[in-house]
Amino acid sequence: MTIIGIADTTFARFDMGAAAYDELIQHTSAKIIRVTVPGIKDLPVACKKLIEENNCDIVMALGMPGGKKQDKICAHEASQGIITAQLMTNKHIIEVFVHEDEANDEKTLAYLMNKRARDHAKNVIDMLFNPEKMKNNAGTGKREGFEDAGPVRL
Amino acid sequence: MTIIGIADTTFARFDMGAAAYDELIQHTSAKIIRVTVPGIKDLPVACKKLIEENNCDIVMALGMPGGKKQDKICAHEASQGIITAQLMTNKHIIEVFVHEDEANDEKTLAYLMNKRARDHAKNVIDMLFNPEKMKNNAGTGKREGFEDAGPVRL
Amino acid sequence: MTIIGIADTTFARFDMGAAAYDELIQHTSAKIIRVTVPGIKDLPVACKKLIEENNCDIVMALGMPGGKKQDKICAHEASQGIITAQLMTNKHIIEVFVHEDEANDEKTLAYLMNKRARDHAKNVIDMLFNPEKMKNNAGTGKREGFEDAGPVRL
Amino acid sequence: MTIIGIADTTFARFDMGAAAYDELIQHTSAKIIRVTVPGIKDLPVACKKLIEENNCDIVMALGMPGGKKQDKICAHEASQGIITAQLMTNKHIIEVFVHEDEANDEKTLAYLMNKRARDHAKNVIDMLFNPEKMKNNAGTGKREGFEDAGPVRL
């Protein structure tokens, strides 16, 4: 039985984990396990524990780095840790980060956090159950949360 | 029996380890083990030793990076090491850093170092004994040391 | 039997994986395995899985980092992960990244993504089957996608 | 029997290893093993070899990064490696770096390199033989090479 992990934070200003969960259950009957940690730098080991202690096949790591310079450094550290966690487990951890300064107002921020969590939940479904669809979309300029950029042509 | 580790530094200008200790003992009878190292770059292995040699279930890594550019790089290196230490042990290490330039005067700096250490001590308690409370706070814009940012809405 | 892996992304705006595949099959009858992931930060573990779970002898990791500052950080994180994946497996993973801002217009971007993927596919062939040719080209200022820079002389 | 390692470089412009050695032997009869490498980026593995091949209980890694931008990057790389080496061995490696641009003239540079090496040698002694003294100095704003910053108060 497939198990999907969701790790998110109390720091984020929108419940991205709930959005991801809501999207996932519309497409799969896989078991879903959620855990919440304080901030994004706590996500790498939380995801690794979901994989190694809870047998998750794939994990979504959701977070909202703040807009200040120091927050960008934290996001970088978290991302490196998430990549290392994947290399140590041979499992995908889909990072779903929305930087607070990607949106100009709170409503747009909430929209973007909700949309990107859901778009990446669909990626998780395709990676697990429909890898051919992923291959068919190779190089087509897909985006999560925003409009697709689309392909360029020779 | 639960064991909580506290690692801090002689470089910091406020005894964050004592603040964390004082907060922890108000909420738990878990065993607490303290160690002090010179600076924040000595924290990653100190935390890993607390986990592997002293059997700590979770560790708080407390430090005060200076305000200069080189200090910021040291903080980044320490943070990466703390994340790696977690991935090598599958245990959480809660990083509690207050950058010296987060406060404009010494009294505010002391206030912030004390408050953030205590707020994160409460996170440690919840992560150990009340993970459901953490989940309920997912995406609500919690902050440590400062006022909560609060959630944004669709 | 030699197995070559190709990992690319849905984020990229040109099907670099198809270009690499097309070039490879002109020079080798090796088995080729393709996988597509959402973005470049998903490439490190995808490549490691191709090596460890699909027995690839070498992998091409193809991607198109965006032109914004945050995209550059993502590219850096992906590159570090790709290097770590190689060190964990003792196999080469040839990174083929075209930064979106390397080209001034979409047609040039497509040209560059196609050309660099093909040039590096030839490198992969030489690394696998003709290492002496690689040695003969040591220090000669080869470039992929662009004109060669050529050697400098004493 | 306690063994202390000292690793330093030919790049540095003052014999920090000799200063550390001279200070150590005034406080301990522990065995001391020295090794010298070309530059700071050679220090991480030199320290790890001192620990794993020469059974050192703790190592001092002494170096003088140059003042140029590229030198700062080298220092960062060396520091990350030193932290990783500690995590791989569960032993402390005390990094003693003096950046060439911390001093305005050569005499001050020599003073600082000598003083910081000696101050950190004393830290090594306390970490090995007097950890309670380290704990008593937690959060007191100690500095090595410079005047102590001292504590801040609520």
Add this chain to the structure above:
Amino acid sequence: MTIIGIADTTFARFDMGAAAYDELIQHTSAKIIRVTVPGIKDLPVACKKLIEENNCDIVMALGMPGGKKQDKICAHEASQGIITAQLMTNKHIIEVFVHEDEANDEKTLAYLMNKRARDHAKNVIDMLFNPEKMKNNAGTGKREGFEDAGPVRL
């Protein structure tokens, strides 16, 4: 029997591997194994393979990062990987990088690439066969490729 590895790139604009080889054979009868890869980011695993698959006791990693901002990031990634490869193998990998913008013209660039490769080849000889000479030069301000900076005095 001592085995020395040499890894270099087709990207570099001067055959640093040949210069290193030529210098090494003037001072030792050790076996020398050469491998050439496309760029500097391919060096870390190439060096690790030389150590683990070809039993090299030490490796020289020679490369010429370009002068653009992105090239500097690649150099940083390669350097981190080279340090990690050393930590995974407990063998020294002497990084010999000449940044293209260290020289103002092509002739000086060639001079510097040749000279630094040869100077570091001498370091490799001393590290292998004459570690006491390295210790005697500790803190004396040695440089490779350029004039020595020399020591500073108290």
